[in-house]
Amino acid sequence: MSRTPLHPTREQIELPMVLDCLSDPIRLAIVYQLAQQERVSSELCCGDFSGLGAKSNLAYHFAKLRECGLMQTRVAGTNRFMRLRREDLDARFPGLLDAVIKSAARDAGRLQVLSGCDVVKMD
Amino acid sequence: MSRTPLHPTREQIELPMVLDCLSDPIRLAIVYQLAQQERVSSELCCGDFSGLGAKSNLAYHFAKLRECGLMQTRVAGTNRFMRLRREDLDARFPGLLDAVIKSAARDAGRLQVLSGCDVVKMD
């Protein structure tokens, strides 16, 4: 395993890449779960998403999420802890992440990959 | 040419499809131009986007935008007039369209397809 994976700088985060990343139901579910986790200010590791698919497929989606700047990975032992890059995203695209997460929360019932998540009422 | 093309109902509009639609730079530019046009409360027809690519490619992107519920097409003579489905989108995904358009406006310089558009300061 390599060291901490590469992440784009805040300024390198691009709108189309972020939107494309969020448009995949599995990645949207990952982001959604990370957003829920923000409330208790802790991180999640890869294994916490095992309900969303096979390990190798998740690793593929994690890489996409990192490359587009949506999340950050911190290596700790055999685990990788992940969190949303909330500050960078809010700085680059104000209101976007909140709107997406809120919309996903409202639509949790019809976004089948989200159905397994803890659904929390937003607002 | 057929009659007025099919559009999804408000409730049929899906978040992942909308995000995917917005993630293509050409479609983002189309949506952006339509958003600018909202200010003068008028519509645009297909030809107004000829700067963005070949006719047949634009027709492809227009179809995508219609199918995902982002825009509506009205047939009038040999023209099709298009507008954003602002009310439906705001009802389904509050704040999302504004956040995307505002972010696109800020990044107009680096979204090369937008460079040819009238860039207007938002806020």
Place this chain on the structure above:
DNA sequence: CGCAATGTTCAATAGTTCTTGAACAAATTG
């Protein structure tokens, strides 16, 4: 009616994305 204007549809192609299982790498634990 014949011709031009406006868009759509079709077929073909090149490139991309998602998914899977197997192999691999690094750290931890006995």
Place this chain on the structure above:
DNA sequence: CAATTTGTTCAAGAACTATTGAACATTGCG
């Protein structure tokens, strides 16, 4: 050190996307 745990990387395949030019359909106009 050997075995386990945790994730990543690789190769391969199926499916989808974007793009192009040609053909087509509809309307408007001389």
